[in-house]
Each structure stands twice: as structure tokens, then as C-alpha cells.
Amino acid sequence: MNRRTFLSAAVLTAMASGLAPAAAAPRRAAAAAPDSRAVALLSKMTVAQKESLIRCDFAALSSLGIPALTMVDASAGLRGETGVTAFPVPLAQAATFDTELAGQLGQALGSEGRAKGYNNLLGPTVDTSRTWHFGRQAESMGEDPYLSGTLGTALTRRIQEQHVVATLKHFSAYTQEVNRFFVDAQISDRALHEIYHAAFERIITSVPVTSVMMAYPKINGSFATQSPALFNDLKQTIGLQGYTVPDFWAGDDPVGAVKAGMDLGGLGPGGVKIPAGGLTDGSVPTSRLDDAALRILNTMFANGLFDHPLPAPAANVSTQEHKDLAHNLAVNSTVLLTNRSQALPLTSAVKALAVIGAADTTALTGVSGSTYVNPGTWTTPLAAIKNRAGTGVTVTYRPGSVGDLPLTPVPATVLRTPSGAAGLTGNFYAAAQPSGSPVATQVSAGIDFTSAPVAELPAVWSARWSGTLTPGNTGLHRFSLLPSGTAKLIINGKTVISGSRHSRQFFLGPYDYPLQGTIDLTAGQAVSISVEYTNSTADTGTSGLTLGWQPKSLIPDAVAAASTSDAAVVVVNRVAGEDMDHGSLDLPGDQNRLIAEVAAANPRTIVVLNTDGPVAMPWINDVEAVVQLWYAGRATGTALAAILFGDADPAGRLPVTFPASASQGPGATPDTYPGNGPAVLHSEGHLVGYRYYDAKNQSPLFPFGHGLSYTTFNLGSLETSYSTGSETLTAAVTVTNSGTREGAEVVQLYAALPSGAQAEPRRLIGFRKVTLAPRASTRLTFSVSARDLSVWSAGAWKLTPGSYTIHAGRSSRNLAVQRVVTIS
Numbered sequence: 001m002n003r004r005t006f007l008s009a010a011v012l013t014a015m016a017s018g019l020a021p022a023a024a025a026p027r028r029a030a031a032a033a034p035d036s037r038a039v040a041l042l043s044k045m046t047v048a049q050k051e052s053l054i055r056c057d058f059a060a061l062s063s064l065g066i067p068a069l070t071m072v073d074a075s076a077g078l079r080g081e082t083g084v085t086a087f088p089v090p091l092a093q094a095a096t097f098d099t100e101l102a103g104q105l106g107q108a109l110g111s112e113g114r115a116k117g118y119n120n121l122l123g124p125t126v127d128t129s130r131t132w133h134f135g136r137q138a139e140s141m142g143e144d145p146y147l148s149g150t151l152g153t154a155l156t157r158r159i160q161e162q163h164v165v166a167t168l169k170h171f172s173a174y175t176q177e178v179n180r181f182f183v184d185a186q187i188s189d190r191a192l193h194e195i196y197h198a199a200f201e202r203i204i205t206s207v208p209v210t211s212v213m214m215a216y217p218k219i220n221g222s223f224a225t226q227s228p229a230l231f232n233d234l235k236q237t238i239g240l241q242g243y244t245v246p247d248f249w250a251g252d253d254p255v256g257a258v259k260a261g262m263d264l265g266g267l268g269p270g271g272v273k274i275p276a277g278g279l280t281d282g283s284v285p286t287s288r289l290d291d292a293a294l295r296i297l298n299t300m301f302a303n304g305l306f307d308h309p310l311p312a313p314a315a316n317v318s319t320q321e322h323k324d325l326a327h328n329l330a331v332n333s334t335v336l337l338t339n340r341s342q343a344l345p346l347t348s349a350v351k352a353l354a355v356i357g358a359a360d361t362t363a364l365t366g367v368s369g370s371t372y373v374n375p376g377t378w379t380t381p382l383a384a385i386k387n388r389a390g391t392g393v394t395v396t397y398r399p400g401s402v403g404d405l406p407l408t409p410v411p412a413t414v415l416r417t418p419s420g421a422a423g424l425t426g427n428f429y430a431a432a433q434p435s436g437s438p439v440a441t442q443v444s445a446g447i448d449f450t451s452a453p454v455a456e457l458p459a460v461w462s463a464r465w466s467g468t469l470t471p472g473n474t475g476l477h478r479f480s481l482l483p484s485g486t487a488k489l490i491i492n493g494k495t496v497i498s499g500s501r502h503s504r505q506f507f508l509g510p511y512d513y514p515l516q517g518t519i520d521l522t523a524g525q526a527v528s529i530s531v532e533y534t535n536s537t538a539d540t541g542t543s544g545l546t547l548g549w550q551p552k553s554l555i556p557d558a559v560a561a562a563s564t565s566d567a568a569v570v571v572v573n574r575v576a577g578e579d580m581d582h583g584s585l586d587l588p589g590d591q592n593r594l595i596a597e598v599a600a601a602n603p604r605t606i607v608v609l610n611t612d613g614p615v616a617m618p619w620i621n622d623v624e625a626v627v628q629l630w631y632a633g634r635a636t637g638t639a640l641a642a643i644l645f646g647d648a649d650p651a652g653r654l655p656v657t658f659p660a661s662a663s664q665g666p667g668a669t670p671d672t673y674p675g676n677g678p679a680v681l682h683s684e685g686h687l688v689g690y691r692y693y694d695a696k697n698q699s700p701l702f703p704f705g706h707g708l709s710y711t712t713f714n715l716g717s718l719e720t721s722y723s724t725g726s727e728t729l730t731a732a733v734t735v736t737n738s739g740t741r742e743g744a745e746v747v748q749l750y751a752a753l754p755s756g757a758q759a760e761p762r763r764l765i766g767f768r769k770v771t772l773a774p775r776a777s778t779r780l781t782f783s784v785s786a787r788d789l790s791v792w793s794a795g796a797w798k799l800t801p802g803s804y805t806i807h808a809g810r811s812s813r814n815l816a817v818q819r820v821v822t823i824s
Helices: 003-007 036-044 047-054 058-064 090-095 099-115 145-160 189-196 198-206 228-238 254-260 286-302 320-333 381-389 555-563 591-601 633-644 690-695
Strands: 071-073 120-122 165-171 184-186 211-214 335-339 352-357 394-398 424-429 440-444 462-469 475-491 494-501 515-521 527-534 544-550 567-573 605-610 625-628 679-681 713-723 728-737 743-752 763-772 777-785 791-793 796-798 802-809 817-823
Touching (some): 090 099, 090 145, 099 120, 099 145, 145 189, 189 198, 254 286, 352 555, 381 394, 494 515, 555 567, 567 591, 591 605, 728 802, 728 817
Parallel strands (some): 071 120, 120 165, 165 211, 352 567, 605 625
Antiparallel strands (some): 462 527, 475 527, 743 802, 802 817
């Protein structure tokens, strides 16, 4: 056994701030020895048994009494299970800015996981959100590593108190889904440490005996799963004492991954791609096998897996306490973006309320992919609003839009080929693009297939269908394409839809992810139609395409209902999830037009964004209030009703910046997103999120940390001091509820570093959520470690001498008070 290999990676430095103080280099306490029982058990194991442990072959280890690791995705609840609680998604969790609530969630996740028979929860997910394109943004905890690391620490600690292991995801720089298995993120060492590693560092410094899942992409030329540099960062520099695991796709060399520093070969036996004997043929040093096995055993002992065997799985583990917690989290994550003329909360003056949009079962409770949780029985927004409104308010519901869903196929009866036959003429090509001579031509009644429509096609093929479409209605027509591959819809020479999907349906979760578009047509007037398709961008061996439509708009009925109501609530949504990115910042389909026309009919229009993150808001100046609901799990409806009617204060704050246009923020050029070939340049360096907007003088639509309350708050004087002995900055500020009702405020502390640090204009260094009665005040004190004021330079954390400007306020752009402190 090579104990030195393990101990050299161990760092145990726990501070209330979650990170060790730093000067010229990280300060560490003496490395903590592994549990003596883990050391003793390892000494009894043969090389073959160590390999079996790494390969998750727990059946081969039964004689040693090693419990099998049973894993489940658990970032927002237990994915794939029933009888569990669907909590708000991680981005909504971050929007709470509430460490205590994060801890309560961790406890609930850990207890439900154990009760269902799992001892390893794959979560929390603390990826950093770099760009609005990211399809898994809702699974991240925002753009700021201090926020995600602080909340992630509370989550991880409380999960592991339930005698289960947490697995932090995904190390590191996992920022896009396009080409996620092959993309090569070109990132500076400074950006890696200050942005993408930082949340993991904060958590691991506080909870070192945990586990970490490596990310899919390449980082600076090497897959994360096979990068000695990344494993060195994680185990040596940061100090992980637990084990590392791959994601479901472990890269192209799983044995090489173990050699580089991977400890567990997969997520259970079914996910291991290492052949038996593949680690004992001399290709992996014995010391590396010892280190991996000891890390796994030590983590299991330290978190009670040996001492607390799993119970028999229960059918229903969702307690009333957990359901109440889900509601509380959802309320505390809901962000009131704008509220003109005190449109919210709704008062007794509203006697007729129009509810419009995806407010029934079409509302989205979660993100597709590994974070989706079946909500079971839940209350839709429409039902919750009706329940809360009571008999004194007439609630009228009109869909207005079906939301972000695929539409029914276009029938052959409205389609004609150039020769006049019903349907469209399809030309099929044995190439990735529909050009040259077709290998087959046939008339298709419509476009709705899940395998190659003609036998002559090779594995990679393309097609073009053409003809005319004659609508039966005048007005807005909505179309959708649901492809496995890349597709384009052209009507009367106008590109109505264009885009790609790897597959037609998310592999986890109930949602499809169509491409959407609209066009105005006239009844009886034939228009040319062309559909192009290639399966070259689809998942290997798959193909499929459905051309759907909605020939009669639902908007006029919604506008009529809004025009006779005292207020209108419009719920709009956007599906998101794993293995997809957003190509557009716009709301899908006809939803922007729905909002605009309803707002024109009713000046008291309230928009509810049931989305995974920012969207374009061309109607922002025409509506009175906008509420960011995110995906709130089982409490999606009840939390919204509580906010709308003022039963609760909207207590959420934005964990990501909302751009004013698609050209703002990092990743706004092709080489920075989605990349030029496999390479994606992170040319913004450490200027991610609000750091980028501040440095580039871009004005966002809504800044990081923004969120309104139903009351008002004032900040008093800010006092600061720095102790050289403890290397700690202390800041204190008074916050007062200056309004007439109880409300929640998040006081945010930012620091501007000396010019010599060559840092971003400001960085978040503290936050605190408080609930205050009218006219009440409290004094908040923040302790900030030198590490949080340091920059990564030449392989170490360095504190730059000079003047630090400390700001306190309500968002990254609303900083009411400041104070300068000198650190020498």
C-alpha cells in the first residue's frame, strides 16, 4: 500500500467561510489520515480485489463485507424514482441565496436517498453557467462560484450527515452541450482556478471526504477524465480526500483514466468499461490502484456506509415536511424582475382574472435529463391560482399557446406536390447534404418518420421535400420540427425554422425538444413549402423528423379574455435539458406574440417565466410585472400563487445575469461558442457572468443578484477592517425594512481588488438573506477570508497589497454603500 500517495492529496482546512485563508500560497492544515479501518481493510485485499472495487464489482467483494455503492441522480430529488419529492432545480436553489435552506434540502435529499436504498447521491451540481446557450443551465448553480460553492457546501455536508456519499458534478468547465463528448475547452489556468474549480474548492475544503464526478469535455487538449493536470488540481491543490468518478460516458480510454487519477471506473457495474484484468496487467501502477481503493474505502467508512447499512427501499419517502420544504424553496427562489404600478401582489380590487398560457399540465416542473424528477401528484399553476383566488374572483383560463411542445403532423390534405398529388415530393440523397442526384424520389403524405423512409439510404443521408401548402385559416400559423438531426422549414422563401437536435426526445424525462417557428398565412392562398433534413448530426444510427403545425392560433381567444379582465397572468415556458443547447434567446413558438397582444388588450399584464434561465423580452416595456419562476418542482403552482397574491414575499435573486440581447456576455462569437471544430476558446478568461458585463461595460436587462420585494429596504453605513493576523476582512452593514410589510432581503457584499491584481471590476465575497418586519433593522457582519480576495497567479493564490473597495447592495449593479480598506 502506498499511503503517501493518498496522504499527499489530503487537505483538511475547515473554516466558517468554506475556504482556507491564503497569502502567497494556499495555507493547509496537516493532511488528515484516512480512517484506520480503511487502511486495515486495504491491507487485506489482493490486487484483484482492488481492481474489483474500482470496477464496481461488489459481488466479488462480498467476503470482505464491503457494501455495494448504489447511486442515483439527486440534484433536485431522486431521478427515476416515484414516491419522492420533486424539488426546484439547482439554478432555482441558487436563486434562494439561502444557505440554511440549502442545508435543509441536503438533509431531505440524503434521507430520501437512504430510504429508497441509495448510499451515493450524484449531486449537488455546481457547474458554472458561462452562457445562456447552455441547455443544462438549470442544472448549474449560476455564474458565481462563491454563491454556488457556499450553497453547495451546505448541501454536501447535510447530505453526508445522512450516511450517504455526495458526488459533486462536474469537474470541470462543463459549459455546453453541443459536442459535449468531444469539445476541447481552451481555458487559462487562472480562469480554471478562479471560476470553474472554485466552487468545488470551497466545498471540498469544508467537506474533504466526498466524491467528485469528472466532466465530459476535453480541457486544454485532454479529456477531463484522463487529465493528470485536472486530477492534480483536484487532489493535490484542492485537497480531495474522497474518490473521483466518471460520468456515464467515461471517455475513449477508461484504463488511461484510472492511470491519470480516476478512482471509480463507472457509476455502478453497468457503467464500467474496464475489462476484467485491465488494471492488473501492469499498465496501471500498484500505487495508483492502492490510492484509488483507499479513497473509495475511506469515503465509505467516513460517511457511515459500513456502520449504517441501507434499509429495505420504501415505496413513498416524500414526507409532508419535505413537501413544505419544496414549497419554501420555490417561494424563496422566485424572482420578481419588474413590478410597475404595484401590479403585484394582486389585491381585492381584482375581481376578474385571466390566466393565459402554459398554466395547466403543460407547465414545466423540471429540466430534462439527469436532474428530472417525477413530481407525482402536484398542483398546477392554474389550479393553485383558482384555489387561492376563491369565490370572490372570477378566474378565466385561455391557453393562448400550447407552450414549448411539438405540434400535430401537417396532414396530406393541405399539401400538394408540383404535379398536384396530395403530399410532398421527397428527394433522398446518399450524402450529408441534400445536393447532387437523389438516390430515390417518392411522394410523402406528410413528414413524420422515426427511421429512414426509403430502403436505398446509407447510414448517413439527407432529404428535401417540396410542394405547396394551402391553409384553411387566415392569421398566425405555428410550425414545429422534431428532428433527430438538422432540419430547415422554408415557406414562401422565408426560413421559418432552422436548427439541430441529437435526438427527438430527451433520454431522461418526459419532454420532447422541438424547433419552433411562426408565419402569417391567408386562407385558401397556396404557399410554397420546402423541408430540408440530414441525419448527419443525429445520435449515431438514428434518424427522424416530424413536421407539425397549429393552423388556428389560440391567441385571439386569450386576448378576448384579457380584455374583459382586471388583470391577466400569462405563463410562458421553454423546455431545456441534457444533450441540447439553446440556439435562440427568444421564447419558443408564438409566446412572444401572445404576450404582446395580451398586453395591448390589458394594461395590467403579468408575465410568468417558467423557463430555465434568461430569455429575450421584447415586450418588457409593455407589461407591468415579470416573475421568474424557473422550474420549481412539485411546488411550481403553489409557490406562484403565493407570490401573485402576496401570501409570500418574492425572495429570490438572480444567480445569472439576464442579457439584454443575444450578443451580450461570453460566448457571443462562433469561436467562443459553440467553437471552431472541437476547440472552444474561453477568451474571456476569468471574466464570466457579471464580471464580463462589468469589465466590458455592457448593460444587462437584469443584473446578477437582482430581485424585487413587496417592501423596500435601506442599507446604512458600511464598516470594514482587516486583520493581518487572522487574514480576515470584517465588514458590517445595517439593513432596514423601510416599507409597510414584512419582506426578505439579500444583502450582497462585493470587492473591487487593487489594480495590480488585474482582476474583474467586482466579485461577490458575501451574501446574507434576512426577513424583517416593517421598520425593523438588523446589523449584519461578514467575515471574508484572504483567499476570497486573492487571485490565482503562477500556480498559487496571491493576495495583492493595496486598496480594496468593499461594496454592499442589492445586486451587482445596485451597490448603495462602499468603504475602502487597505491591505499591506
